[in-house]
Amino acid sequence: MNEHRPDMIELSAYFDGELDPVRQRGVAAHLAACPACAAQLDLLRALAADFERLPAATLGFDLAGVIEGRLAAAPRPQPRRDRGWRDLLPVSVGAAASVACGIAMGFALFGGAAAPRIAAMSVFDTMPPGSLCIGLESCYTNGAKR
Amino acid sequence: MECMIPRTDDAEAELVVRAQAGDHRAFALLVGRYQDPVFRFVLRMSGIRDEAMDLTQDTFLKAYRALPAWRPEAHFRTWLFQIAHNATLDVLRRRQRVEFVPFADDEPEGEILAVTDPAPTPEQALADRQRIGMLERALRDLPVEQREVLLLREVEDMSYAEIAVTLGIGEGTVKSRLARARVAALAHYRGHAGENSDE
Incomplete structure (x- = not known):
C-alpha cells in the first residue's frame, strides 16, 4: 500500500468525486491495493444503488395549475430597492418636527428653567396632595360602604 | 477541487x-x-x-x-x-419530531469513521425489495441532519457546494455529515440484517 489508509470521510468524498485531484488519485491508488477499503467503497456503491431504486414519489397532480390560479389572485411581488436618503427625507423631517414640538410644549408647560421642580412633579402626580382622590364619586361611595 | x-x-x-x-x-x-x-x-x-x-x-x-x-x-x-x-x-x-442531537461534526474522529474491516454484507443475502425496505427504515430512523444530507446527495445528486448552500452549512460539514450519515445508514442495514437473521 503506497498511500495512507483513508478514513470514511475521505472515502465518502472520494466516492462522490469531491476530493482534490491529487488526493483523489492517492485514494484510488490505495484502493487498488487494499481489499478492506475497496470493500467499504463497495458498500457505499451498494447504498447509492439502493437510493436509485427507491420508489420515485410524485405529487400526482398539476401543482402548477393550482399555483397559477392562486397567483392570479395574489399581489405581484415588488422588487426590493435600496432606500436612498431622499426616501428617508420625509421621515427625518417628521421626526425633527416632533422633537421640536415636544420641546416647545415642555417650555409652555413649565415656563422654562425658572419653574420650580416640585411644582412640575405635582402636575404629573396621580394623587393630589393629602391623598384625596379627585376622581369619581364612586370612590367615596365604595369607601363608605366598606 | x-x-x-x-x-x-x-x-x-x-x-x-x-x-x-x-x-x-x-x-x-x-x-x-x-x-x-x-x-x-x-x-x-x-x-x-x-x-x-x-x-x-x-x-x-x-x-x-x-x-x-x-x-x-x-x-x-x-x-x-x-x-x-x-x-x-x-x-x-x-x-416536535426533530431530534436536534448535539452534532458530532467537531468531535474527534472516533472509531465510527475509521474504515473497519468489512463486516459480512447483507446485500448478497437480501433481495432488492428487502434492501429498499431497509433503506426506507434507515432513512426514517436517521437524525434529520443526516437524512437531509443523504437525500440531497443520493437522490437529488447535488454537489457538496450545492448541499452546503441549501442547508446553510460549510462544505467541510457536508463532507463529514454525509460520511456519518452513510455509516449510520449502513449500520442500520447491518442491524436489520441481524434482526432478520435472528427471526
Missing part, C-alpha cells in the same frame, strides 16, 4: 426573470419542472404525504413571494430547495 455551484441555465434564468416581472405562466413552468423533486424531498423528510403536499405548495408560494430577492448568480434549484428545507424544518419543529 471543483466546487462551483452550476448556474441556473439560460432558459431557466429567463423563466425566473419573467416570473419576477409578474409572468404567472413562467412561474407555473418552473413549478412544473420542480414540483416532483421538491415533493420527493419534503415527503422523505416529513414522512406524511398530506403534509408533504402542503409543504410543496407552501414552498412554491414562498418562492414566488421571495422572487424579487433571487439573483441570477444563484442556482434556482438550490435556492428553491433552501426554501423547501426551511419550510420542512419549521413543520418538523412544530411537530
